[in-house]
Amino acid sequence: MNHTSCLREFLKYASLNIIGMLGISFYILADTFFIARGLGADGLAALNLAIPVYSFIHGCGLMLGMGGATRYSIYLGQGKSKNANIAFTNTIYLACIFALCFFTAGLFLSSPLTALLGADEAIFDMTDIYLKVILLFSPAFIMNEVLLGFVRNNGNPGLSMLAMVSGSLVNIVFDYIFIFPCELGIFGAVLATGFSPICSLLILSTLKIKKKNQFHLTRTSLSLQISRSVVSLGFPSLITEVSSGIVMIVFNFIILNLKGNVGIAAYGVIANLVIVVLSIFTGIAQGIQPLISRACGNRSFLQTRQFLRYGICTAVLISAVIYLGIFFFASPVAAVFNSEQNPVLQQITETGLKLYFTGIVFAGLNIILSIYFTSVERPLPAHVISILRGLLFIIPLAFLLSALWGITGVWLAFPAAELLVTVLGFIMYRYLYSFFIEKP
Helix, strand or coil: CCHHHHHHHHHHHHHHHHHHHHHHHHHHHHHHHHHHHHHHHHHHHHHHHHHHHHHHHHHHHHHHHHHHHHHHHHHHHCCCHHHHHHHHHHHHHHHHHHHHHHHHHHHHCHHHHHHHCCCCCCCHHHHHHHHHHHHHCHHHHHHHHHHHHHHHHCCCHHHHHHHHHHHHHHHHHHHHHHHCCCCCHHHHHHHHHHHHHHHHHHHHHHHHHCCCCCCCCCCCCCCHHHHHHHHHHHHHHHHHHHHHHHHHHHHHHHHHHHHHHHHHHHHHHHHHHHHHHHHHHHHHHHHHHHHHHHHHHCCCHHHHHHHHHHHHHHHHHHHHHHHHHHHHCHHHHHHHCCCCCCHHHHHHHHHHHHHHHHHHHHHHHHHHHHHHHHHCCCHHHHHHHHHHHHHHCHHHHHHHHHHHHCHHHHHHHHHHHHHHHHHHHHHHHHHHHHHHHHCC
16 A cells, blocks of 8 residues: 555544544533533533543443454454454453443442542532433443444444434534423433434444444354453553543542632533543544554554554644644633633633643644554553553642642643653654564
């Protein structure tokens, strides 16, 4: 495959996956906007306390979807179609196990979880409702992520994109209907979010109806070896999502002590906008994953490097455009989510946006590097990147910098952690792993 063909294929896969991931990220952004308009700062605070649990659910789905689809794509590149279907079947088994655990937690543990997350009396009921419903919809979220990964690796990024965008549109429409005309409050918001993956699954099912899917369930028992491979390859995706949930819990704790519920509301706006931006980089990474995995299976190592370069250049360019937009339009962006025109909320959000978003370029590079290592079956450096950026750097930095500079230190913890991980990530690529990956 020549340079032009590689670039054309990259643009096709990356653009469709960016659009699709933006669709998924709008689940939460739509909730943020409509809850801000309908329920004010208390509603935003309740949403922000509950979102980490959604990150756990989404992370497990991404882990299985990314890990299973990577294993599947590599088998296909090696001409092992039977093994590819066994990998798909084992991924479905694992998805059912995880879904059952989350669903059970929704039935019996939502109130203890709400208390554990720090909800006070003013927002306890809203937080509890959001948690319970999102956990009960967890089977749909997890199965949707799994099938999106396999459809993408089946050579259908367009259908994957259509499913994700359609789910997002359903969420936005029902958010408005349930919160305003029906006056269902936060229950309406989370119910709309739960309908999104169901819509996406219905669209993905057309691939089976039209008999255009290469992957099929096959008669096989749960294989410990394949399950371990699926989990290992998808683990960085899980760590990325789960750690973002843990970081939100830690940041909520710190900000609650510094600025109270208004500070948490401001952080909710910033964090959910960052989710949207990071979804762009996840879209780029998911776009290059099937291409790199296929090239790796074919031992076309030059192509793996080409696709990585395309991903990095695209991430840097998009980051620059987004940060300039945030820097010059922080005030109107904050005002969109400040329905009560609270001057304290406005000031905290504006400052936070300008500082926090300095880290997006480094976060984008880290996401792409992590997926690259996963795609070429080098999960260890991917695990290192995910754990460092998700937990081991940002949490200590949050406590340290907040102790030094208060709320400003909280906002700076994210860019500082991502910058450090980017440096270490490229050191690992350049000096530790590139030789083994790129040489036949």
